[in-house]
Amino acid sequence: MKTNKLTEQYPWLAKINTVEDYLPPKYYQHLLKPYTFGGVSDLLLLKKFLHNKKFSKVLELGCGSGRASDTVVLETSNANYTFSDLSERMLEAAKQHLSEKSSFIVSDSVEYMENTENVYDLVYTLWSFSHSMHQHIHHLGIEKAEDYISSVIKKFIYLNIAKNGSFFLIHFDSLSQEQRILMRQWKRVFPAFTNIDEQSPSKQIIDKILLELDTKGEITLSINHLQGDAIHYESEDEVLETFMNFHLETYFNDSPLTESIIDDIKEQASRYRNENGSFDITPGCYVYSFVKK
Numbered sequence: 361m362k363t364n365k366l367t368e369q370y371p372w373l374a375k376i377n378t379v380e381d382y383l384p385p386k387y388y389q390h391l392l393k394p395y396t397f398g399g400v401s402d403l404l405l406l407k408k409f410l411h412n413k414k415f416s417k418v419l420e421l422g423c424g425s426g427r428a429s430d431t432v433v434l435e436t437s438n439a440n441y442t443f444s445d446l447s448e449r450m451l452e453a454a455k456q457h458l459s460e461k462s463s464f465i466v467s468d469s470v471e472y473m474e475n476t477e478n479v480y481d482l483v484y485t486l487w488s489f490s491h492s493m494h495q496h497i498h499h500l501g502i503e504k505a506e507d508y509i510s511s512v513i514k515k516f517i518y519l520n521i522a523k524n525g526s527f528f529l530i531h532f533d534s535l536s537q538e539q540r541i542l543m544r545q546w547k548r549v550f551p552a553f554t555n556i557d558e559q560s561p562s563k564q565i566i567d568k569i570l571l572e573l574d575t576k577g578e579i580t581l582s583i584n585h586l587q588g589d590a591i592h593y594e595s596e597d598e599v600l601e602t603f604m605n606f607h608l609e610t611y612f613n614d615s616p617l618t619e620s621i622i623d624d625i626k627e628q629a630s631r632y633r634n635e636n637g638s639f640d641i642t643p644g645c646y647v648y649s650f651v652k653k
């Protein structure tokens with residue numbers, strides 16, 4: 361078990377969140393680093409995708425505290441908006457700055473897609489859809505989850521995205537420097553992550569479904585792999601807090617594995633240590649977008 365000495369050294373280990381609650385929104389904002397790709401932020405990628413398109417019914421899955429929602433509302437004024445997220449407190453934070461005419465729905469993303477009868481002409485999701493997919497994978501096992509998720513996504517695309525409707529997804533690259541450090545930790549507890557030298561199960565499932573629909577002519581798909589600009593951390597403590605509390609969502613903070621995970625993150629991160637004790641660690645992502653035919 362985690363020793364008091366460890367908590368004294370790393371006081372942020374005392375923060376613990378459930379999967380459903382996710383991080384407290386202010387702490388999320390505090391830990392969030394700028395994710396840019398060749399100088400272009402993730403929000404600018406989304407903005408460019410929306411440019412010159414018109415939408416009337418918009419859905420965001422895993423909106424969190426509404427970081428991307430503001431960009432979309434500005435770019436698509438006068439649409440009807442639905443924002444959903446599993447975490448009530450993240451959604452509450454989104455509500456504070458988004459129009460009260462919008463719908464705010466506390467839901468798992470895959471389950472929302474399964475159950476909704478609405479038809480959208482824009483559906484987007486940034487850095488979140490994999491959370492929902494991996495939760496189902498851990499719960500059902502990879503094979504059942506793949507069948508379930510595939511049937512839900514296909515049904516959603518056929519019935520809940522309008523003809524000529526658009527879809528935009530940013531998904532993490534599990535082979536980036538940043539994610540390789542994290543996947544080594546998830547692998548210790550989740551069998552679905554056994555092979556960390558290949559892309560995450562969520563990415564593999566998404567690829568299979570979307571490439572199949574593209575081949576059948578149901579959608580026009582584009583997939584871009586983007587290497588991120590290195591994320592700067594001033595100190596080892598900052599790396600550890602960000603990795604343990606933001607990326608690993610405090611999952612290992614009160615675990616028999618805490619110490620061993622901290623040691624491993626330190627060792628892996630040491631490869632990206634600068635002479636002055638700061639760190640630069642590179643993320644990556646895949647941007648999926650399609651138009652439904």
Ligand SMILES: C[S@@+](CC[C@H](N)C(=O)[O-])C[C@H]1O[C@@H](n2cnc3c(N)ncnc32)[C@H](O)[C@@H]1O
Pocket residue numbers: 379381382421422423424425426427428444445446447450467468469470485486487488491492493495
């Ligand atoms: C890394 S944050 C991204 C938030 C937001 N999209 C952004 O870009 O700032 C991940 C979000 O996914 C949400 N989340 C986690 N599991 C989820 C699930 N099963 N269904 C929907 N949202 C989920 C979390 O509550 C959190 O708000």
